[in-house]
Structures are given as structure tokens and as C-alpha cells.
């Protein structure tokens with residue numbers, strides 16, 4: 341294949357004039373939007389090559405998720421709607437960082453290494469979020485695809501999970517209709533089917549807390565989730581009465597003091613949503629691939645229901661349905677080091693369902709979940725889904741063709757779930773199905789287990805790349821002196837045995853994260869502080885010592 345320099349720079353329109361180095365991390369490239377135009381053009385080129393290599397549709401999503409409105413980002417999606425394979429991440433980094441003169445050589449190397457031939461026309465499915473910068477970046481990505489003779493399937497402004505769904509359907513029509521409406525119809529119809537078979541919602545004095553209530557406040561983070569929900573809410577109103585807040589379009593600033601990330605990190609109610617005792621709220625992030633719930637009890641106290649609470653609810657429900665349907669399928673949960681220890685203990689000890697631990701980042705969890713017949717994976721931050729193996733899907737389908745209501749419910753749940761990636765909207769509909777099925781209010785759900793007090797803090801260091809971890813990031817191997825010092829700290833008398841802490845370098849920001857969990861809030865504060873100081877002292881802390 342030929343790569344003429346005027347073609348691969350769009351006659352100089354997309355030149356690499358930057359000193360900045362980009363790295364394709366857990367969520368693709370993510371940084372200030374102003375720095376990304378050439379990167380997006382080049383990701384258009386790379387997506388076209390990936391499409392030729394796979395002879396399939398490839399996805400390209402423009403978003404910076406829960407990050408501030410001034411940021412943006414891009415990630416590529418593989419044919420079955422999964423994150424792009426890790427071996428191509430290095431290609432992405434090389435392509436993004438090459439000088440204009442080097443670029444043709446870098447592209448040639450990829451073509452040779454990946455045995456790409458010119459005979460397949462590239463097809464790239466492109467989506468973007470609501471950020472103001474997404475339009476310009478979209479134009480750059482389209483130009484990149486077209487520069488290599490590729491075709492673009494433009495999904496417009498969509499949630500990240502919808503883009504993943506579109507890629508999957510483009511390559512595997514049996515998964516669903518490959519259009520934005522196809523996705524909406526699939527979720528709406530399956531949700532209504534499931535709810536129409538459920539117990540009627542009863543009315544009681546304190547609906548949100550002590551029995552199932554159809555009223556739900558929706559916090560859209562002022563992003564694309566609000567737009568998608570505005571389309572769906574009227575169509576499901578007979579089963580779920582959603583009131584949309586932070587719906588974007590002039591209602592407030594994207595991700596600012598609202599949305600799933602804000603709610604999870606600050607453990608507080610989102611601004612822009614009326615806070616009345618007895619109300620419950622679901623928050624999604626800026627691109628609607630994360631979801632967390634919150635409620636305010638009758639006494640006015642705030643409660644967070646994070647990804648761990650959602651995971652345990654889903655695992656408990658699936659386990660019960662499998663047993664009712666008489667299906668002996670291997671169900672498992674995948675968590676990360678951030679999962680609250682109480683949630684892990686609940687799933688292991690009470691539900692007797694195996695729990696695996698993966699490194700942070702969806703691709704790691706997804707990969708491990710594939711080892712179960714039915715793999716549930718969730719990060720505490722609210723990103724997660726359920727995946728069914730082919731044999732599990734076939735067994736459920738067969739059982740559903742008999743008279744088993746539980747098997748039919750499982751089959752419908754499989755349709756409701758977005759197996760390609762965590763999907764805030766599909767996940768929240770599943771949560772509602774389960775709560776309604778059980779007749780549970782928020783307090784019933786919350787009572788499954790009690791979270792251990794925990795805290796997440798960050799430390800700035802001169803070079804976060806000196807950090808290395810093992811055991812699904814639960815132990816730090818470099819800097820070498822750090823883990824022994826942490827172990828010493830954990831063995832001191834001020835902590836109870838259940839205390840836990842770990843240190844890991846962020847994959848998306850230039851800092852190191854410290855997580856601490858202990859029996860009391862004061863122990864957590866002390867542990868987080870002591871570990872932050874160790875990190876600062878042993879790994880070249882920058883700025884003020886914690």
C-alpha cells in the first residue's frame with residue numbers, strides 16, 4: 341500500500357507540530373481537546389488499517405467520558421464490540437507520536453507486521469459525545485478514514501455503549517438491528533416485556549426505601565446519557581417513571597458536580613437533582629458507560645449504591661434464576677482491587693459464587709469474565725456488564741422454550757444486557773427489573789452487606805512509570821521499598837485485621853492512586869494518610885507532602 345505524505349497529512353491540514361507524547365492507555369487517548377485534532381485524523385487512518393486487517397467494521401468513539409468538558413479522547417473498538425486488542429495499542433501510540441516524515445514508515449511497518457492487503461475496503465463506525473470539541477475531532481477522524489479509501493458509518497452523537505453495540509451489529513446482525521433506533525427498540529421492548537411479567541409495584545408509605553417504587557430521578561451528567569434517556573423515558577413510562585435532570589443542552593456543565601464519577605468519588609448527591617428524603621437517583625457518566633445509584637433515607641441521610649452494590653444484586657439474581665430454571669451453569673464475578681471488601685465477602689461467603697480479580701480497566705475484567713459460563717464484571721466506579729458464553733446462551737435458550745419462567749427471564753435479561761461493554765442505561769434497566777422482581781426498596785438492596793469505610797486519594801510523583809504492581813494491582817513491586825513498608829504499617833496495632841490498602845499508578849492521569857479500607861472511618865483516614873506519605877517519601881513526591 342502507498343502512503344503519500346500529502347494524503348496522510350491531508351495536505352498538511354493534520355500535521356504533527358507537537359512536542360507532546362501521547363500514550364494509548366486503558367481508555368485510549370485522553371487529554372486536552374485542543375491537542376487532539378491530528379491524533380484523531382491519525383486514528384482514522386489506524387482504524388481503517390485495523391478494518392482492513394480484520395476485514396470487518398471497526399469502531400471509533402470520540403469521548404473523554406467523565407473527564408471535564410475541555411478534555412476529549414478517542415478509543416477504537418474491535419469487531420465484536422470489544423476494546424481494541426492490546427497488541428494494536430502500541431501501533432496507536434506509534435502512529436500518534438510519529439513526526440510527519442516518519443508517519444509513512446510507521447504505517448508501512450503496521451501493514452507488513454499485520455499482513456494487511458489492499459483488497460478490503462475499510463469500514464469504520466464512528467460515534468461522538470456531546471462535547472463542543474467532538475465535532476471538529478469527528479471531522480478529523482472521518483478525513484483519516486477516507487484518506488485510506490475507507491467508508492464511514494456515522495452514528496452521530498451517541499453513548500459509548502451504543503457505539504459498541506453498533507459495531508457488533510454491523511459484524512454480527514444476529515446481535516441486533518445496526519441502527520441507533522435498533523438499540524433503543526431492543527432495550528425498550530425487552531424491559532417492558534420483563535416488567536409486564538413482574539409483580540405489580542405496590543404502594544407504601546416510604547416507597548423509595550422500603551418497597552419497590554417506579555419513581556426514579558435520572559442524573560445525566562449533562563452528557564449524552566440525558567439525550568438517550570429523553571428518547572427512551574416516554575416509551576417505558578408505564579413501567580418506570582423517570583425524571584431527567586442534568587440532561588445536557590443548556591442545563592449545566594458536563595460532569596460538573598454531577599454524574600456517576602462525581603457521585604462515586606465524593607460519595608454525595610449530584611447537584612441539579614432535588615434532594616428530598618425518600619428519593620432515589622441513578623447517575624450515569626458523561627458517555628453513559630458507568631452507573632451508580634444513590635438514595636436519601638427518611639431521616640435525610642445519604643447512601644451510595646456503587647458498582648459493587650449493583651454487581652452483588654445482579655449476581656444474587658442470576659444465581660436464583662439459574663437455580664429456579666434448573667440450569668447448572670458456572671456463574672462468576674470479576675472485580676478489581678477497588679471492590680469493597682464487604683462486597684467480595686458477601687459474594688464469596690453468602691452467595692458462594694466465585695470471585696476473580698482483574699487489573700483496573702474494562703478490557704482486563706471483560707477478558708477474565710469470559711472464563712465463566714456467565715461472567716458478571718463490575719468496577720466499583722459503576723462500569724460493568726454480564727457476558728454469556730455460547731454454551732450458556734444455548735442452554736438458556738433451550739430451557740426458555742419449555743415452561744420455565746425463570747429461564748424465560750434469563751433469556752430476556754440476556755437481551756437487555758449490552759454484552760459488548762458496560763452500559764449505564766441497560767444496567768439501570770436491569771437493576772430496576774431485579775428490584776421490581778424482588779419487591780425491594782433501596783434499603784432492602786442496601787442491606788445485602790454493609791460497606792467497609794474506604795477512601796481514595798491521589799499523590800503526585802515525578803515519574804509514575806516507576807510503579808509496578810502485581811496480584812491484580814493489590815501489591816506494589818516497584819519502588820521495591822514501598823510494599824514492605826505498607827505491610828509493616830498494616831501489621832501495626834492501630835488497625836484491625838480487615839484493613840486493606842494498595843497503591844497503583846493511574847492509567848489515565850499523571851498521578852498515583854492510594855486506596856484504603858478499614859473498620860472505622862478514622863482508621864481509613866489514618867491509613868490513607870500514612871500510605872500517601874510513604875509513596876511521597878519513597879517515590880519522589882512532587883509538591884506538598886501529604
Ligand code: 16G
Pocket residue numbers: 366367405700701702703719721723845846847848849853
Ligand atoms: C478508564 C477505564 C475504567 C477505569 C479507569 C481507571 C475503560 C473503558 N475505562 O476510565 O475502566 O476504571 O480508566 O482510571 O477501560 P485510572 O487508571 O486513572 O485510575
Ligand code: ZN
Pocket residue numbers: 405406500625626627628629630
Ligand atoms: Zn465513561
